[in-house]
Amino acid sequence: MRVLVTGGAGFIGSHIVRSLAEAGHEPVVLDALLPSAHATAPEPPAAEFLRGDVRDAASVRAALRGVDAVCHQAAMVGLGKDFADAPAYVGCNDLGTAVLLAGTAEAGVRRLVLAGSMVVYGEGRYACPRHALVRPGPRLPEDLSAGRFEPHCPACGAELAPGLVGEDAPADPRNVYATTKLAQEHLAASWARSTGGTAVSLRYHNVYGPGMPRDTPYAGVASLFRSALARGEAPRVFEDGGQRRDFVHVRDVAAANVLTLEAAGALPPGALTAYNTGSGDPHTVGEMATALARAHGGPLPVTTGEFRLGDVRHITADSSRLRRDLGWRPETGFAEGMAEFARAGQRASATPGG
Numbered sequence: 001m002r003v004l005v006t007g008g009a010g011f012i013g014s015h016i017v018r019s020l021a022e023a024g025h026e027p028v029v030l031d032a033l034l035p036s037a038h039a040t041a042p043e044p045p046a047a048e049f050l051r052g053d054v055r056d057a058a059s060v061r062a063a064l065r066g067v068d069a070v071c072h073q074a075a076m077v078g079l080g081k082d083f084a085d086a087p088a089y090v091g092c093n094d095l096g097t098a099v100l101l102a103g104t105a106e107a108g109v110r111r112l113v114l115a116g117s118m119v120v121y122g123e124g125r126y127a128c129p130r131h132a133l134v135r136p137g138p139r140l141p142e143d144l145s146a147g148r149f150e151p152h153c154p155a156c157g158a159e160l161a162p163g164l165v166g167e168d169a170p171a172d173p174r175n176v177y178a179t180t181k182l183a184q185e186h187l188a189a190s191w192a193r194s195t196g197g198t199a200v201s202l203r204y205h206n207v208y209g210p211g212m213p214r215d216t217p218y219a220g221v222a223s224l225f226r227s228a229l230a231r232g233e234a235p236r237v238f239e240d241g242g243q244r245r246d247f248v249h250v251r252d253v254a255a256a257n258v259l260t261l262e263a264a265g266a267l268p269p270g271a272l273t274a275y276n277t278g279s280g281d282p283h284t285v286g287e288m289a290t291a292l293a294r295a296h297g298g299p300l301p302v303t304t305g306e307f308r309l310g311d312v313r314h315i316t317a318d319s320s321r322l323r324r325d326l327g328w329r330p331e332t333g334f335a336e337g338m339a340e341f342a343r344a345g346q347r348a349s350a351t352p353g354g
């Protein structure tokens, strides 16, 4: 299969390009090499490469020549600096997706895999002993300042137990980036309905591993901790370190993309199917910091009680649908993956927030 990988020079995209080539496919990369994602000249992708923007119809048309499937990874990631960044996010992520999909429709390509995100779910899913499943709203600044990090039941105030979020959970995007990731899915669903194509959104959880961009707030906490360790400093863990996340290795995410691209022909046409893409083995941010610090040989993390408004407390996926439908099996476990990452290189990035 000849596969167009947009954003194929980025962190996840470059692993997908490598995995596609290893599986005997022919990847072609379209990437604008955004300065926010690439400070220094990136390594040339191990594939045919076109430098261009997904918002540019002519670049998209050229990149789609002879292509059988599209794997759409290009996006602006991160929380941005402030709301003034909203037009740039919406431009790259949503206008870009619309231009790409229009080109895909015109070129007769009917297979699309989208880099989705767990950010579409907001604060995840919780069980109250009296009210069963509840969805708490954003945490209040006064609670966070007082060290009350756990969300409480919106009906009775009881303590809640975090649960696993399934694909059918209602969307609740809480920032501009999350909103653009949700809109990408809606655009892809519309594309599928009007072309009869097959669209899949792989809703990645916290992806980490070699090549991860350095010091960008979104690209992750694992990367910030890794950078601190490299400077000989202790990783600074916010809140009380008890935030639960699903850290999934980038090679497993790349494998999920290859598998989905190959299987897309057997998935329902004319619709978008969403798959949570997580390891299924949630850990706290504190555990992750400790694992990295130990593998690096110290210093051990400190828990600071600081917080970021808008962060969610726990968000962990139920990724069993992807395992059941497509036979995906993540291969890099938490301990092994973190030990490797503690030693592996990160990628330089120009501006934090990119």
Ligand SMILES: NC(=O)c1ccc[n+]([C@@H]2O[C@H](COP(=O)([O-])OP(=O)(O)OC[C@H]3O[C@@H](n4cnc5c(N)ncnc54)[C@H](O)[C@@H]3O)[C@@H](O)[C@H]2O)c1
Pocket (backbone or CB within 6 Å): 006, 007, 008, 009, 010, 011, 012, 013, 030, 031, 032, 033, 034, 037, 038, 052, 053, 054, 055, 072, 073, 074, 075, 076, 077, 092, 093, 096, 115, 116, 117, 118, 181, 203, 204, 205, 206, 207, 208, 213, 219, 220, 354
């Ligand atoms: N890293 C994670 O944990 C994570 C989690 C959930 C979803 N995602 C999604 O995965 C995808 C890849 O993210 P990543 O972490 O590899 O980020 P990244 O910044 O390393 O890669 C994104 C790439 O897209 C390119 N790009 C951005 N806008 C473009 C445009 N308009 N035209 C052409 N190229 C453009 C950038 O130059 C970059 O090379 C994104 O869609 C992101 O939303 C990532």
Ligand SMILES: [Zn+2]
Pocket (backbone or CB within 6 Å): 128, 129, 130, 131, 153, 154, 155, 156, 157, 158
């Ligand atoms: Zn309750």
